[in-house]
Amino acid sequence: MILGFITSIIVGILTGIIASKLAVIWDHHDREKRLKAEFAKLEGEWDHLNKARNKIEGATTKIVYERDGKLRIASTTQYGKWNGRIVMDPAMPEYGGGMFQYEGKDESGLLQIIVKSPDLIYVAPATITHETQKTNFYIWHRRKQGDA
Secondary structure, eight states: OOHHHHHHHHHHHHHHHHHHHHHHHHHHHHHHHHHHHHHHHEEEEEEEETTTOEEEEEEEEEEEEOOOTTHHHHEEETTEEEHHHEEETTTTEEEEEEEETTTTTTTTEEEEEEEETTTTEEEEEEEOSSOEEEEEEEEEEOOOOOOO
């Protein structure tokens, strides 16, 4: 009788632990599904535009959704190539912030973006390790199929 009681307690505890772990896994899966639905739509090739919305020749960015609201960024600009990551904010889905690092240079910085529409992102990079710190502003415009 006591053995049955102890067995019931152990089974109850194990069932609770398993249910708790499954709930955590499901919650993470559900959260990732929502984040991906919100931010994976930013994936693609983007051209750079200046403030006057004229295309900056040779300046492009590729965005790839990673997971947990993170975007991997690879850009080519007149200053060189750089890579970075942006963390999007689910509480404010039009905003993201992150960092970037130039290839082959000891130069990196902070990056903030504001998603204005599915095809338009305002970009504010601030180079912080350069001799003269500089803040810039430009626009990423989604490249349409066939654009070069």
